[in-house]
Amino acid sequence: MATSARQGPYFCGIDAAMDVVTGKWKSLILWELQEHGTRRFAELRRGLPGVSEKMLVQHLREMEEDGLVNRRVYPVVPPKVEYSLTEHGVSLNAALESLAVWGQERIQRIGADKITVEAA
Amino acid sequence: MATSARQGPYFCGIDAAMDVVTGKWKSLILWELQEHGTRRFAELRRGLPGVSEKMLVQHLREMEEDGLVNRRVYPVVPPKVEYSLTEHGVSLNAALESLAVWGQERIQRIGADKITVEAA
DNA sequence: GGGGGTGCTCACCTTGGGGTGAGTACCGCA
DNA sequence: TGCGGTACTCACCCCAAGGTGAGCACCCCC
Numbered sequence: 001m002a003t004s005a006r007q008g009p010y011f012c013g014i015d016a017a018m019d020v021v022t023g024k025w026k027s028l029i030l031w032e033l034q035e036h037g038t039r040r041f042a043e044l045r046r047g048l049p050g051v052s053e054k055m056l057v058q059h060l061r062e063m064e065e066d067g068l069v070n071r072r073v074y075p076v077v078p079p080k081v082e083y084s085l086t087e088h089g090v091s092l093n094a095a096l097e098s099l100a101v102w103g104q105e106r107i108q109r110i111g112a113d114k115i116t117v118e119a120a
Numbered sequence: 121m122a123t124s125a126r127q128g129p130y131f132c133g134i135d136a137a138m139d140v141v142t143g144k145w146k147s148l149i150l151w152e153l154q155e156h157g158t159r160r161f162a163e164l165r166r167g168l169p170g171v172s173e174k175m176l177v178q179h180l181r182e183m184e185e186d187g188l189v190n191r192r193v194y195p196v197v198p199p200k201v202e203y204s205l206t207e208h209g210v211s212l213n214a215a216l217e218s219l220a221v222w223g224q225e226r227i228q229r230i231g232a233d234k235i236t237v238e239a240a
Numbered sequence: 241g242g243g244g245g246t247g248c249t250c251a252c253c254t255t256g257g258g259g260t261g262a263g264t265a266c267c268g269c270a
Numbered sequence: 271t272g273c274g275g276t277a278c279t280c281a282c283c284c285c286a287a288g289g290t291g292a293g294c295a296c297c298c299c300c
Binding site for chain 2: 005007008009010011012013014015016017018020021022027028031048067088091092094095096097098099100101102103104105106107109110113114115
Binding site: 162177197198 | 249
């Protein structure tokens with residue numbers, strides 16, 4: 001099921017990490033939260049053009065179960081929820097750094113388009 | 121299409137890298153080829169318990185198109201094909217190292233099972 | 241002479257990841 | 271008075287990723 005923590009069994013560390021990062025938007029969510037520290041639901045939605053609310057909720061729930069993000073709910077009348085990275089989320093992001101660099105080089109190599117997100 | 125090189129557009133380096141590594145067995149194939157240097161088709165199949173021949177062929181083709189692996193065919197009577205990493209494949213694997221370490225720690229944390237592959 | 245190995249291809253089917261659109265309870269603003 | 275924002279849930283649908291099983295052309299070994 002998509003709503004319970006992933007738990008292997010795994011061949012090696014790579015697929016244990018991939019398991020947690022697989023999902024169309026997860027790496028982007030990690031990125032967003034790293035860049036901005038703390039973000040509200042709607043801010044994340046705006047920061048990831050094309051994401052559906054359903055997937056955003058679902059991914060955030062899974063990442064919470066996997067211990068990557070903190071979810072903080074303020075019991076105020078217009079709902080307010082803040083998401084941030086846990087220490088595991090931060091370290092995962094650090095581990096993704098070298099992958100990001102490799103990806104950048106690949107983008108250059110193949111001359112792929114890049115989506116630029118205008119700051120809100 | 122699954123049989124043409126992936127080409128974005130991308131949000132950032134991470135998803136450019138993820139794009140190339142996404143696929144149930146790709147990271148494991150990378151791992152196998154790194155560990156053994158050069159492997160024949162049937163050796164890879166045996167090294168990845170549970171992979172179907174169809175998926176193995178398909179993933180290898182895609183990785184070839186993405187410039188990650190070399191495919192070398194020997195025109196001998198019982199077919200012989202050898203796969204190895206290109207320099208891009210090697211550097212991708214290096215970039216995955218820190219992810220692998222993170223994944224190992226995660227396996228420890230959650231106490232997940234690990235699949236051990238008996239050497240052939 | 242037939243069973244197993246080699247490296248595939250092809251056709252078919254299932255699964256689930258992800259998208260779409262509606263509904264909700266309450267508020268502020270025009 | 272009604273529209274838009276906030277953070278969701280729910281029902282439904284679709285397509286592609288992945289699995290299954292067969293076939294192939296040729297060989298070696300028992």
